[in-house]
Amino acid sequence: MKHMRNRTVTNIYKSFLACALAVIVCMTLAGSAGAHASSAGYSDIKVGADTIQYHLSILESDFVHIFPDKPDGGDKISDKQLSSSIEALTKVVDDGLIVTGDGKIGAGVITAVKHEKRATMEMIGMDIRYKFAAPVKQYLMQYNFFWYSGIDVNHSNYATIQVGGQTIQQVLGSQNYIVQIQGPGAAAGNPSAVAAPAALDAKPAVNMVATSWVSTLKTYVLMGMEHIWSGLDHMLFVLGLLLAAEQRVWKIVRLITAFTIGHCITLVLSSLEVAYLSPKIVEPLIALSILYIAVENIWKRKESARVIVTLLFGLVHGFGFAEVLRGTLSGHMALPLFSFNLGVEIGQLVVVAIVIPLLLWMKRLPVQIKWNQYASGIIGVFGLYWLIERIISQ
Template identity: 65%
Template sequence: MRIGFLKKGVHLIFTLAAAAAVLLFTLPGAAGAHATPYAYSDIEVGTDTLQYHLSFAEHDLMKILPADKDGDGKLSDSELSASLKEIAYLVDDNLIVTGNGKLAAGVVNGAKHEKRASMEMIGIDIFYQFPSPVKMYLVQYNFLWYSGADPNHINYATIDVGGQTIQQMLGSQNYIVQIQGPSASAAENQNDRAERPSSFSSSGQTASPLQTASSVPLQTLLDYTVMGMEHIWAGIDHMLFMLGLLLASNRKSWEIVKLISAFTVGHCITLVLSSLEVAYLSPKIVEPLIALSIVYVAVENIWRKKESRRWIVTLLFGLVHGFGFAEVLRGTLSGNMALPLFSFNLGVEIGQLAVVAVCLPLLWALSRIPVKMNWVNYGSGIIGCFGLIWFIERIGLFR
């Protein structure tokens, strides 16, 4: 009876693994690198001027701007130059800037190809001029609502006011920012704030609460922490690597602590170095290596020797995964970078501990099933299949 049940169980497991493999091959990009729509805003605030450099990933810009006339999936310099009027209309509709409550018309001075965060991007230079010194600027970023825009779109804003650099993340929950002019005194700003309404809306959109650029550390902490948590939960490859480590730990507390700590130390090192652009490894190398790390852990789970110092290998692979974590932050940190970097890393750690908290009880429950089955080997075999499939796809063998 037990033998029959065992055979059915093994058959079910490998059927699920095969189904997962088919799913990965039939869903385009399912095993690719973590792709999230990012844009960047570099805002330099003057007494009566505001210079705005907006950077869009080329493929994201093409979704909302029909400028690819030859249909080759890229924007040539000539296509970009010919689209300046359309870009100006796009900016005018989706970027609202006011000074002391008065709307300003932005002048698009140019658009060009640039590389940022290792991505091909289009940089747009916009200039705003006001007739008199501005005590309070307000910027509303409406590209989130443009037809064809990705709902997960995030814009990383770096704001320079009188030599002070402020980081702000613009998303669907926070797309309006207030910036105090460099000439405004604290008392004047306080009076303005008391007189100003608590929200601002345009084009029929309901505005979220305003964020003052000079007082956003708590919002920055929250935004980047949540982003770190979402990043690890969205990266199933990172989670499967951790599951492979937990399988090999045999639920021994000290072994779990050593492995998770080694992985944490490893990815923290490269997360910091890479996001600060001190060290860099291309995603074309990192993503296949992450897949290989999953395969290695799965194979070692099945054939490893007892005296194997797995924490050393885990530390090394943690360094590789750190480059993957940091890719989302590349190009976003400048000036006041400590809080965003700390917050993102905190989010990654919270997300990682949540995965451990969910997986350990499940592994314990499986071990209690009265069936003679080596769950470590079977589980590792499935994890290894995923890693191998991802590796093959990420090196482009079947493209």
């Protein structure tokens, strides 16, 4: 018994000693997987024959970067300061949002600006009205906030567009920031909208019935895939599960299924605003889950509780996944939620499909190296760094 314990301690020591060589790299890469909340704006747009009612919501922490005056509350803008800055904000809106009707630029009139909450997030909301002299056959909207000025090229805007009794959803980014909308009376009540390329010569509008759900499906599936691939912490946790399974198919199925069930539950509940856990709690817990699975892989404890622990940590990761969706669904939740979750699962399966053959190949190498333990040690270094960094940053 004592011999086994000494061997375990030796394995732990060797693993973390090998990881020390990778610490500098870990520290560099770890910064890219910080909190999952990101710069975001939300657009609720109602399209009429000759008017557009545009409600724009931006996180208050982001809004201070485009506010024309210095916030009088440090990093907070008071209601009084907002109401007295409408004229100056009009210039900001004119630069950040260009709306044309049949090629004629519309003048945006801010009718209200106020603090508001969206899915527990503190935001600044502006009501903007565009009025045209005659019924419009084709609208073009170009969203330029944040990335155009270089403030944040990763800023996203989640647009929900109501036109002709139908709803279109688009996610706008620095590479996809123009939306073309056919006026509700332009084609016998058959409106359309499509996110156009990053150029003013937008492609002709296509049938919305085909475009809206296909575009939404594609947009949110890609968003889910990109979210898990760009989230190094989620990727390392999945890698830790694969190492824990020791390339045994049934173990892989059990652990990945438990993780999937866990994050699907909280992703749905959090996105629907039924349950919520602050990123200040979620982010350190995600780091803790990575550290835990790494240490457990090295320590090789009994596996009876591993599935349950994986399920519980899956619940935590689900809150991290949901951060990107909070406030974006605007009552039209089924397809975006399904699509995003599908994207997460596809992204996860791609990781599994790439890593498993690699692990099997490494296992067959003639070199006598305990790959699982050394890899788990490296994962543990990441988890420990993130845990300390995220606790301190709170």
